Amino acid sequence: MAKSSQSMRKYVVSSALITSLALTPVLAENVSAKADPGSSESSSSSEPSQILHSGDRGSEVESVQDELKTQGYYTANIDGIYGPITEDAVESFQSEEGLAVDGIVGPETKSALSTLSENSIEEDQEADIEEPSKDESTSQSDVVSIAEDLIGTPYVWGGTTPEGMDSSGFILHVFEQVGVDLHRKESDMWLNDGVQVDSPEVGDVVFFEGTYNTEGASHSGIYIGDNQMIHSGSNGVEVADMSIDYWQDHYLGVKSFQ
Structure with a gap:
C-alpha cells in the first residue's frame, strides 16, 4: 500500500510538470508580445524615418534628391538611392546653409530644404505675376x-x-x-x-x-x-x-x- 501511494504522488507531480512545460511557450510568447511593441509587425505600420543617410532607398530619398536638384546641389538622376553622390550633395547644401556637415538628412536639414523650396515657389509665382x-x-x-x-x-x-x-x-x-x-x-x-x-x-x-x-x-x-x-x-x-x-x-x- 505504501508503494502505491508513492507512485500516485509521482504521477501527480509528473502530470503537473508536463502541464507547466506545455503552457510555458504560450505564456512566454504573450509576455514577449506585450513587452516588445517595436516588433517587426509594429514597425511596419510606424511613420517613415525622420533621418535619411547613406544606404537608404525610397520615395523619401527621391524627394530629397529632387529638392537638392532644384537648388543646384544634385545633378544626377533622381533614383531614390542614397549613395555617395547624394551624400556629397547633402554635405554641400549643409555647408552652404551653415548646418552641421555630416551628410545625413535630419530634421534641421529637411527644414532648411523645405524653406528653400517654398521660397523658390514664391519667386516663380512673383515672376509669373510680373510677366506682363x-x-x-x-x-x-x-x-x-x-x-x-x-x-x-x-x-x-x-x-x-x-x-x-x-x-x-x-x-x-x-x-x-x-x-x-x-x-x-x-x-x-x-x-x-x-x-x-x-x-x-x-x-x-x-x-x-x-x-x-x-x-x-x-x-x-x-x-x-x-x-x-x-x-x-x-x-x-x-x-x-x-x-x-x-x-x-x-x-x-x-x-x-x-
Missing part, C-alpha cells in the same frame, strides 16, 4: 519700330495716315497700331491720356508748348533714347535732337501711354 512687364517692353519696342518706319512721311496739316500727317496725327497713328486710343489734339492728349512721368523712357511721348500760338501742349514726339525723338515737323517725320535749345525752351513734360 515683358509685354509692356514689347509694346514700347513696337511703338518705336512703327515710328521709325514712318520716317520720311511728308507733313500734312490734319493728316493722320502714312500719306501725310501732322505732329499729333503722327502720335495718334502710331499708337493706334498698338491698340491705344488717344485724343486727336496734343493739348487733349496732355490733359487726358496716359500717365505723366518724371523722365522719358523709350516709347514714351514728350510734349512741348508754345511752338505756335495755342494754349497748352502744341507739339509732341516719340522718345527713342539718348535725347532723341521721332516727330512730324515741317520737314515731315524725322529724328530730332531734344538737347538743342529750341526743344529745351519749349519742353513741357512726358507721358506714358503704355
Whole structure:
C-alpha cells in the first residue's frame, strides 16, 4: 500500500510538470508580445524615418534628391538611392546653409530644404505675376519700330495716315497700331491720356508748348533714347535732337501711354 501511494504522488507531480512545460511557450510568447511593441509587425505600420543617410532607398530619398536638384546641389538622376553622390550633395547644401556637415538628412536639414523650396515657389509665382512687364517692353519696342518706319512721311496739316500727317496725327497713328486710343489734339492728349512721368523712357511721348500760338501742349514726339525723338515737323517725320535749345525752351513734360 505504501508503494502505491508513492507512485500516485509521482504521477501527480509528473502530470503537473508536463502541464507547466506545455503552457510555458504560450505564456512566454504573450509576455514577449506585450513587452516588445517595436516588433517587426509594429514597425511596419510606424511613420517613415525622420533621418535619411547613406544606404537608404525610397520615395523619401527621391524627394530629397529632387529638392537638392532644384537648388543646384544634385545633378544626377533622381533614383531614390542614397549613395555617395547624394551624400556629397547633402554635405554641400549643409555647408552652404551653415548646418552641421555630416551628410545625413535630419530634421534641421529637411527644414532648411523645405524653406528653400517654398521660397523658390514664391519667386516663380512673383515672376509669373510680373510677366506682363515683358509685354509692356514689347509694346514700347513696337511703338518705336512703327515710328521709325514712318520716317520720311511728308507733313500734312490734319493728316493722320502714312500719306501725310501732322505732329499729333503722327502720335495718334502710331499708337493706334498698338491698340491705344488717344485724343486727336496734343493739348487733349496732355490733359487726358496716359500717365505723366518724371523722365522719358523709350516709347514714351514728350510734349512741348508754345511752338505756335495755342494754349497748352502744341507739339509732341516719340522718345527713342539718348535725347532723341521721332516727330512730324515741317520737314515731315524725322529724328530730332531734344538737347538743342529750341526743344529745351519749349519742353513741357512726358507721358506714358503704355
